[in-house]
Each structure stands twice: as structure tokens, then as C-alpha cells.
Amino acid sequence: MRIFLDTANVDEIRQAAKLGVISGVTTNPSLVAKEKREDMKAVIQEISSIVDGPISAEVLSLEPEAMIQEAREVSSWSPNVVVKIPISASGLEAISVLSKERVKTNLTLCFSLNQALLGAIAGATYISPFVGRLDDIGHDGMQLVSEIVEVFDRYKLPSQVIAASIRHPLHVSVAAQAGAHIATVPYTVLMQMIKHPLTDIGISRFAEDWRSIQK
Ligand code: G3P
Numbered sequence: 504m505r506i507f508l509d510t511a512n513v514d515e516i517r518q519a520a521k522l523g524v525i526s527g528v529t530t531n532p533s534l535v536a537k538e539k540r541e542d543m544k545a546v547i548q549e550i551s552s553i554v555d556g557p558i559s560a561e562v563l564s565l566e567p568e569a570m571i572q573e574a575r576e577v578s579s580w581s582p583n584v585v586v587k588i589p590i591s592a593s594g595l596e597a598i599s600v601l602s603k604e605r606v607k608t609n610l611t612l613c614f615s616l617n618q619a620l621l622g623a624i625a626g627a628t629y630i631s632p633f634v635g636r637l638d639d640i641g642h643d644g645m646q647l648v649s650e651i652v653e654v655f656d657r658y659k660l661p662s663q664v665i666a667a668s669i670r671h672p673l674h675v676s677v678a679a680q681a682g683a684h685i686a687t688v689p690y691t692v693l694m695q696m697i698k699h700p701l702t703d704i705g706i707s708r709f710a711e712d713w714r715s716i717q718k
Contacts, residue, residue: 527556602626633668
């Protein structure tokens with residue numbers, strides 16, 4: 504199980520990288536826009552200079568040929584770039600062409616087992632089920648992660664599952680138990696994962712007990 508950071512904020516990425524627990528980064532157009540950065544290429548290249556692992560950057564084209572051209576351009580930004588492609592007929596066509604060119608892809612906006620299956624068969628390197636957005640509409644997002652992992656295992660499909668749209672630490676624990684290869688988490692969730700109230704109490708008690716015997 505690996506942890507990616509789901510953000511386009513380079514300060515957060517720098518902080519998280521110091522912890523030695525982040526092995527990749529995922530972005531999307533909304534996350535880049537949130538940082539008020541207009542130059543996607545500059546952001547992705549900056550992130551690549553901080554993190555050695557896979558960095559997902561999303562294409563915005565909707566037609567297959569344009570998507571493929573854009574993906575080739577995006578993948579040339581840095582050797583560790585993974586091209587994020589939304590599931591659609593165009594997206595599948597693009598993934599199948601790009602996988603033959605060994606361009607790494609991440610099928611995004613995945614909300615069903617069938618979408619995941621098609622992405623894996625087309626040759627996507629990663630499949631990103633959006634857990635939180637399914638929970639938001641009253642579905643069980645983590646159930647989808649379990650189903651995808653089970654089916655990929657059964658048929659030995661090599662695509663890796665990224666539990667995405669993670670909203671809280673419990674999502675990460677359950678994704679790990681479900682066998683997701685990766686959880687991509689916002690910085691705030693990463694910080695929450697570190698904390699436990701009993702750890703804080705334990706640290707203060709150790710310090711107090713030690714102080715109590717100092718002359
Ligand atoms: O990795 C996908 C993620 O960026 C979507 O998260 O919170 O916008 O549903 P959210």
C-alpha cells in the first residue's frame with residue numbers, strides 16, 4: 504500500500520515529502536485552479552522536482568485524437584508524469600493507443616466496476632475510483648474499491664487501484680484493508696492520519712513523569 508498526496512499545492516507537497524511516506528502525487532484541473540496557477544506544465548514540473556514517484560496530470564481535451572496529442576505533450580513534461588484521463592469512449596480509445604506507446608495513464612472519474620474493468624482492459628496503468636463523491640450521493644464508495652480489487656486479482660489485471668476522493672483517515676484504513684494499491688490523500692487527511700489523542704496524552708505524561716524526578 505502506497506500513499507500519494509492529492510494536491511497541487513507545492514508547499515504541502517514539500518512538507519509531506521519530508522516525512523518519507525509519500526510516493527507520488529495526483530492533481531486535477533480543480534486542484535490546480537484552487538492554487539490560482541494558470542500554467543499546468545510549470546506546476547507539474549515543480550512537483551516533479553520535489554517527488555520522485557508518479558505525478559498525475561489531467562488532460563482537458565474531449566475528442567480521442569486531441570486527447571492523445573495532449574497526453575503525449577503532458578507526458579513529455581517530466582519522466583514521472585502519468586496522464587490522467589476521464590472515463591469515456593474517447594478516454595478508452597486514448598488509453599489503448601497510449602498504453603501501446605508506454606505512456607502511463609490514470610483512468611479518472613471512475614464510479615463503477617464496469618468503468619474500472621474497461622479502463623484496465625484498455626491498458627490503464629492506474630484506475631482511480633472516487634470514493635468520497637460516491638459516499639456524497641449515498642453510495643458506498645469503499646465497496647467499489649473492494650469490488651475492483653477483487654475482480655482485478657481474479658483476472659490478474661495489472662492496473663493498480665488508487666482509492667481517490669479520500670475525505671478522512673478511515674477511508675485510508677479501509678482502502679488498505681480492501682487491498683487498494685494506493686490511496687491518494689489530501690494534506691489535511693495525511694496530517695490527521697499521524698494524530699491520535701492517546702499519543703498526545705502519552706507524550707505529555709512521559710515528559711511530566713520525567714520532570715517529576717528532576718532535582
Ligand atoms: O483524486 C481525486 C480527487 O482529487 C477528487 O477529490 O474531494 O474533489 O472528490 P474530491
